[in-house]
Amino acid sequence: MTTLPSPSIVVDRTRLLENIRDMQAACTAHRVELRPHIKTHKMVAVAREQLAAGAKGLTCAKIGEAEAMLPSGVRSLFIAHSLVDLRQAPRLAALSERLDDLRVAVTSELHFEALENLARHVGRRLAVMMAVDTGLGREGVRDDASAARLERRSTGNPHLELRGFYTHEGYFYGLNPEEHHTRIASMLDRLCNLRDQIDPALALWPGCSVSAKRVAATSDGRIQAVRPGAYPFGDLALSRGSRVMSAAAQALHVLATVVDKPEPGLALIDAGSKTFSSDRTPDGIHAMPADGRDFAVVRLNEEHGYVRGPATDSLTIGERILLVPAHVCTVINLTDTVAVTEAGKVITTWTVEGRGKTQ
Numbered sequence: 001m002t003t004l005p006s007p008s009i010v011v012d013r014t015r016l017l018e019n020i021r022d023m024q025a026a027c028t029a030h031r032v033e034l035r036p037h038i039k040t041h042k043m044v045a046v047a048r049e050q051l052a053a054g055a056k057g058l059t060c061a062k063i064g065e066a067e068a069m070l071p072s073g074v075r076s077l078f079i080a081h082s083l084v085d086l087r088q089a090p091r092l093a094a095l096s097e098r099l100d101d102l103r104v105a106v107t108s109e110l111h112f113e114a115l116e117n118l119a120r121h122v123g124r125r126l127a128v129m130m131a132v133d134t135g136l137g138r139e140g141v142r143d144d145a146s147a148a149r150l151e152r153r154s155t156g157n158p159h160l161e162l163r164g165f166y167t168h169e170g171y172f173y174g175l176n177p178e179e180h181h182t183r184i185a186s187m188l189d190r191l192c193n194l195r196d197q198i199d200p201a202l203a204l205w206p207g208c209s210v211s212a213k214r215v216a217a218t219s220d221g222r223i224q225a226v227r228p229g230a231y232p233f234g235d236l237a238l239s240r241g242s243r244v245m246s247a248a249a250q251a252l253h254v255l256a257t258v259v260d261k262p263e264p265g266l267a268l269i270d271a272g273s274k275t276f277s278s279d280r281t282p283d284g285i286h287a288m289p290a291d292g293r294d295f296a297v298v299r300l301n302e303e304h305g306y307v308r309g310p311a312t313d314s315l316t317i318g319e320r321i322l323l324v325p326a327h328v329c330t331v332i333n334l335t336d337t338v339a340v341t342e343a344g345k346v347i348t349t350w351t352v353e354g355r356g357k358t359q
């Protein structure tokens with residue numbers, strides 16, 4: 001690792017594979033399909049590992065991400081976003097040609113009309129998953145009546161075919177971990193009631209790294225898939241905030257260098273918001289050291305990180321530190337490549353093929 005330029009994004013391959021296997025085992029044990037969201041890693045190499053471990057398919061946010069993941073050999077893909085742009089119709093048609101199963105999201109009654117029009121331009125019937133808002137307040141039907149109306153509109157529709165429901169329970173990141181169990185139970189009851197009233201044969205696909213293992217373990221055959229994203233790498237949101245991942249399982253770190261100590265109690269590193277993004281934990285932390293020392297990156301400029309905390313003065317200029325970012329998905333989207341290590345040694349470099357694929 002001493003040969004790497006700073007800052008670098010470093011992936012511990014052993015830990016990554018363990019995290020992938022661990023989530024897959026939790027799903028397989030409860031006969032729940034794993035359809036990981038690739039927004040976190042955006043890398044064909046990681047998608048290949050997820051599929052090889054047993055993932056049934058992949059989830060993407062954008063068509064560009066889906067296109068970037070095709071070399072992984074994926075055959076089943078869900079684009080979990082409100083697609084509306086008619087200019088994307090040829091790309092959707094081409095994607096669907098290259099897959100066994102392409103699904104897109106219908107996210108409200110108003111969105112249904114836009115999606116139906118898009119499907120008309122694609123020239124083939126699109127399989128759709130209906131978004132249900134279970135608490136995030138973003139996309140998704142807000143009540144059962146709206147879901148039932150959407151289902152009626154899709155029955156016999158020549159352009160759209162309803163296959164099931166999905167939710168992204170991202171609000172779990174803000175919950176007290178003690179609440180996870182009861183909130184998962186109530187979310188599953190709500191989703192199952194909704195589905196069973198409409199058509200018990202439709203699939204239910206919740207998806208979030210905080211809840212995925214517990215959702216799988218408690219679903220008792222009621223849900224068909226989970227779509228977590230961040231679990232292969234982990235970040236402070238999963239370890240420190242939600243406490244569903246140990247520090248020892250963190251597979252991605254930012255390698256940064258201390259470049260100055262302008263005053264007592266403050267060290268500056270060579271990684272700022274252009275490396276970490278501006279995301280931070282609810283208590284204002286952008287990153288923490290992997291080795292547990294008592295300091296944190298508490299402020300960022302574009303190319304500077306401000307390190308403060310009791311152990312800051314023990315840092316030396318030129319010292320290289322491994323940091324766990326607050327939110328890993330936005331870190332990956334800022335880098336072209338990652339350095340892959342095994343037992344602390346760099347073994348290869350992976351390209352982030354889906355980087356910046358926001359269209």
Ligand SMILES: Cc1ncc(COP(=O)(O)O)c(C=O)c1O
Nearest residue numbers: 037080168207208209228229230
């Ligand atoms: C629609 C959707 N599904 C799944 C995920 C994965 O969630 P997580 O990163 O918590 O695993 C996200 C994350 O933002 C999402 O937006």
